[in-house]
Amino acid sequence: MDNPYRLDGKSAVVTAAAHGIGQAVALAFGAAGARVTCSDIRGDAAEATAVRIREAGGVAIAEPADVTRLADMEQLAARAVAAHGGIDVLLFGAAVQDAASDVPNLDPAVWNQVLSVNLTGAFHAAKACLPAMIAGGGGSVILIASQLGSVASPGRAAYCACKGALIQLAKVMAADHATQGVRVNTLSPGAIETERVSRRYGDMASARSALAPKHLLGRLGRPQEIANAALFLASDASSFMTGADLLVDGGYNAV
Numbered sequence: 001m002d003n004p005y006r007l008d009g010k011s012a013v014v015t016a017a018a019h020g021i022g023q024a025v026a027l028a029f030g031a032a033g034a035r036v037t038c039s040d041i042r043g044d045a046a047e048a049t050a051v052r053i054r055e056a057g058g059v060a061i062a063e064p065a066d067v068t069r070l071a072d073m074e075q076l077a078a079r080a081v082a083a084h085g086g087i088d089v090l091l092f093g094a095a096v097q098d099a100a101s102d103v104p105n106l107d108p109a110v111w112n113q114v115l116s117v118n119l120t121g122a123f124h125a126a127k128a129c130l131p132a133m134i135a136g137g138g139g140s141v142i143l144i145a146s147q148l149g150s151v152a153s154p155g156r157a158a159y160c161a162c163k164g165a166l167i168q169l170a171k172v173m174a175a176d177h178a179t180q181g182v183r184v185n186t187l188s189p190g191a192i193e194t195e196r197v198s199r200r201y202g203d204m205a206s207a208r209s210a211l212a213p214k215h216l217l218g219r220l221g222r223p224q225e226i227a228n229a230a231l232f233l234a235s236d237a238s239s240f241m242t243g244a245d246l247l248v249d250g251g252y253n254a255v
Contacts, residue, residue, distance in 0.1 A: 004237040008033035010139075011084035012234065013076065013129055015067055015121070016093040018045030020194035021144060024223035025091050025230045026050075030058035032231055034089065037080040038062045041094075059084075067094045067121030073128035080129075086136040089234045090129045092122045093144040097196060100155035114158035119165050126173060130182065138181020142233045143170050144226075145186040147249040163188075167245050174243030183242035185233050190249030192221040216251025 012029045016022030018040035030036045030053035038053070040046035043064025053060035063079045065072040080087050096117040099110055122143050133139040148156060149163030167186045174184040191197055191211040193204060197220070201207035212219050229248045232238050247253060 004239075005231060005235045006033050007089070007231075007235055010034045010088035010234075011037070011080055011086050012089035012091065013037045013039065013080050013087055013125075014091045014093070015039045015065070015076075015125055016095070016144075017049045017062075018042045020196060021189065021192060021223050021226045022091070022093040023049050024227035025093065026060070027052060027056075028224070028227035028231050029089070029091075029234065030060055031056060032235070033058075034234075035084040036060040037076065037084065039065045039076050041066050067092075067124055068116045070124045070127065073124040076125075077128040077132055081132050087129050087132040088136060088139040089142070090125060090133065090139070091142045091144070091230055091234070092125045094118070094121045094125075095144070095196070097199060098156065098159045101157070102155060103157050106157055111158045115162050118159070119162040119169075122166055122169060126169075130173075130177065133182055134177065134180045139183070140234045140238075141170070141173065141182060141184040142230055143184075143186045145170075145188045145245060147188050147190050147247060147252045149186070149188055149245070150247075151253055170245070171243045178242060183233075183238070185238070185241060185243070186245045187226065187229055187233060188245050188247045188249060189226045190215055190221055190252040192223055192226060194223060214252055215249065216254055219250065221248065221250055 012034040014026040017026040017038035038046045038050045047062035050060035050062040145166040146163040170186045198204045
């Protein structure tokens with residue numbers, strides 16, 4: 001019996017592939033047999049991820065792109081189609097670091113930047129990649145949301161708003177494109193041991209001290225654990241799943 005978690009012969013586009021969750025996802029997709037287009041605003045770092053995939057025996061290219069620019073996303077989609085024959089999987093994981101603030105003190109420029117990257121970027125990526133996915137007979141779109149898309153965190157108005165919006169955006173796209181063979185889901189991690197989390201708290205030890213007690217499992221997640229969930233959503237193992245939010249949060253939202 002074929003392994004339903006394999007991505008052999010599939011073309012996958014991964015944004016924010018230079019580091020953290022996005023990099024772990026790109027590596028997992030490559031290891032599962034996908035031809036991966038690694039994208040990031042930092043082109044050299046995206047290329048480094050592609051090199052790791054190739055060194056492990058996979059197929060990968062890199063394409064620098066700014067998710068806030070629709071033209072960049074269209075170029076990314078065109079490059080993936082030209083190099084790999086189509087697009088079967090889109091993983092959108094771009095997110096900008098946001099400053100803690102309540103609404104009265106939140107700089108409108110910060111609000112606009114967070115939504116431009118985290119939310120409008122997802123719209124741009126989907127708008128650019130969906131036509132190729134539909135033309136190929138369908139595929140899987142995965143938007144990285146957050147446990148904070150369904151519960152609040154003080155001082156995170158922009159972040160919580162855009163992550164909640166991603167969950168709703170995925171549901172609408174799932175409804176719009178189900179008959180075209182496209183599945184659309186969100187993946188909502190809890191706190192994960194990434195550079196972003198370390199920067200927010202000053203260092204990883206401080207992040208673990210502050211955040212681990214908020215998770216029932218008593219620790220932060222690892223990028224590979226989120227990559228495993230992304231592989232499930234990208235693969236035929238989740239073929240009866242669309243319009244859903246897959247919560248991988250160590251029990252953060254359970255109590």
